Amino acid sequence: MLDYRFIKENLREVKENVKNRRVDADPELVAELYDERNGLIHDIEDLRKRRNENASGMKRKLSSDEREKLIEEGKKLKTRISGLEKELEVVEGKLYIEVLKIPNMSHPDAPLGMGEEDNREIKHWGSVPDFDFTPKDHVEIGKALDIVDFDTATKVSGQKFYYLKNEGVYLELALVRYALDTLRDEGFVLMITPDIAKDDIASGIGFNPRGSESNIYHIENTQVCLVGTAEITLGGYYANSFMDPGSLPVKMAGLSHCFRKEAGAAGQFSKGLYRVHQFTKVEMFVYSHPEESGKMHEYLLGIEEKIFRGLKLPYRIVDTCTGELGGPAYRKYDMEVWMPCRGEKGGWGEVTSASNCTDYQARRLGIKIKEKGKKTFVHMLNGTAIAVSRAIVAILENYQQKDGSVRIPSALTGYTGFTEIQPKN
RNA sequence: GGAGAGAUGACCGAGCGGCCGAAGGUGCACGCUUGGAAAGCGUGUGUACCCCAACAGGGUACCGCGGGUUCGAAUCCCGCUCUCUCCGCCA
Missing domain, CATH: 1.10.287.40 (Serine-tRNA synthetase, tRNA binding domain)
Known part of the structure; x- marks a missing residue:
């Protein structure tokens, strides 16, 4: 607020x-x-x-x-x-x-605009793969390799759920380990966070836990909800307290499940694993001194780039326009990876985002520092290290080969124990 | 889930319905003292909100949270939450 x-x-x-x-x-x-x-x-x-x-x-x-x-x-x-x-x-x-x-104020450099088309591309990396065969989309690949099962999940849990199977399981775990190891090396405190949070913490972060337009699941007859992201639990960590200014920046990495209702979201751009009700994510979270938050925002983006360069996935970064910023963000960078089967001839799909929420969340959550007798709110930032389901979309589609197999990015093979996944009969 | 005990400022710990924003101690900050340090002495030391140009000054509220009784509540009554101990259940 x-x-x-x-x-x-x-x-x-x-x-x-x-x-x-x-x-x-x-x-x-x-x-x-x-x-x-x-x-x-x-x-x-x-x-x-x-x-x-x-x-x-x-x-x-x-x-x-x-x-x-x-x-x-x-x-x-x-x-x-x-x-x-x-x-x-x-x-x-x-x-x-x-x-x-009332939303947070906007960074003066954030592009003015109403929709996705107004986001400003600020950099890109890698080159879009050029297949000498017709690439298959990740849903088809996942089925052929027997690593993702949507049909059974629909029967058991409903639409937009999935089972990961066989090598798919290791792929998720490998992505998680890869992200966590990267962040540990960057000095982040690693955490596995609760998948449930109190309503007032969620709304302090900027998620509305109730109401029809809410994107998160509220648990009936309680005052808690399933988290949509570990941003909620990491941001609640210091709720209603004073932080030691000398301890800043506090950098945390949280592994959690993420639950989202995604009501009404449908269509070709949300098929398969791209938009699901539950996925696993490693989230970065930073409590920053107000004067440092701009710098920390660039830092988070830098880590996201490092992670995806390691996976050798072509990406571009966009500076999100004001109309797409949502409530809490002052500025937001989205990272979009090339997805060969998105739309007619492939397209960029969002895989991470890094937001500087300045003091917007901290004010509501009461997270302050005291310096020279003056009290100010800390700045809070968050960024995705790995959103596993979307990373899997990107890997399956970009690393597919003519024979139907999928190679594993070399950064992950140490964690998976295999270098490619073969189609099953 | 059942039984009991507790919850007061950064911490420990007093507190008869009015003299309690709260004794005392510790810690912390500043000053004096010292060749320097320790000790000692002195002073100060919560948060939120409102008025205000003001980090000056004034005001209101806050003793786990929410209600109630009363002219007046940290103190009495009711409900809730949390913590601790014991039992049950359990990955």
Whole structure:
């Protein structure tokens, strides 16, 4: 969330940003509710002050007349206070709902735009494979190699679930190990995180755990949800605490399952493993000093590039346009890998993203540092190291061979124990 | 899941319904002292929000969380959560 006062004092910029972000939010309403709230707080505090004075007037010995008068006065104050308190509660409730709709501000260099086509490519690496045969898509390959089973998963769990089988299992584990080892070498603290988180942590990160438009599964009759990403549990790690400024940056890598409802997402671009309800991911998370977050953002992107260069998969990086940034990100880089069977003649498919959320999440979660007596919110960043299901899409499609087999990227063979996967009969 | 014990500031630990934002101690910061250090002495040391140009000043709230009783609650009553111990179950 943004700071109330910031919204009020920068109303024009915030409104402009809301428009650029393609978000349904009303900064003006926030400013009005904020004023209303402050007025009520002012009145309440004034009355409470009088209540306290009235009460302390009864500490000494009094005639029963005086006593009676003070009690009467106290009762009146009590009624008025509780009336205003109820009003305040209503106003604060509305204010909170409204402020949460307001997205983070945007980096001045983030491209203005409404949709994917407005993302700006800032670099690319590798070359798109040139097949001397007609490449098959990963669904077909997975079936032929007997390493992915969608049909049975649909029967057992529903659409957009899958079983990984045989070498597919090792492929997932290899990707996970590869990512974790890379991050360990970068000084990240490795973690396996809970797959369930409390609603208020999830919403602090910027995920709405309830409601029809929510992308995450809420568990009925509880106040918890299945995590959509380890970003939630890693970002909640220091919730409501002060961090030691000397300890920053804190770099964490979290391995978790990710659960997403993906309601309504369908079509050729989300077929197979590309868009599923459950996948495994290694997530990077950084708590940064506010002055360093821009640098840390580049650093996270650098690691993502390193991981995919290691896999020798051709990719491009896009600077995500304002309309695609979502709520918490100040700036976001997406990494897209070439997927030969995406669309008619292949296309770029998102495999990772790195976001600098500045203090947007930290404010809601209450994560601060104290420096020279001044309190500020930390900056929080996240980036994907490996989203396993999408990495598998990319590997299967890019590393397929004419005979139907799939080679394993050399960076992974030490973990898989095999160098290629042959079709089964 | 069952039984019991507890929850107070960075930490330990007092606290009779009004004199408690909270004794005392430890720690920490600054100063004095010292050739330097330790000890000693002195001063200070929470968070959130509101007013305000203000990290100056003023105000309100906060003693696990939420309600209630009362003119007045850290103190009384109710509910919840969490922690610890024991039992059960269990990968």
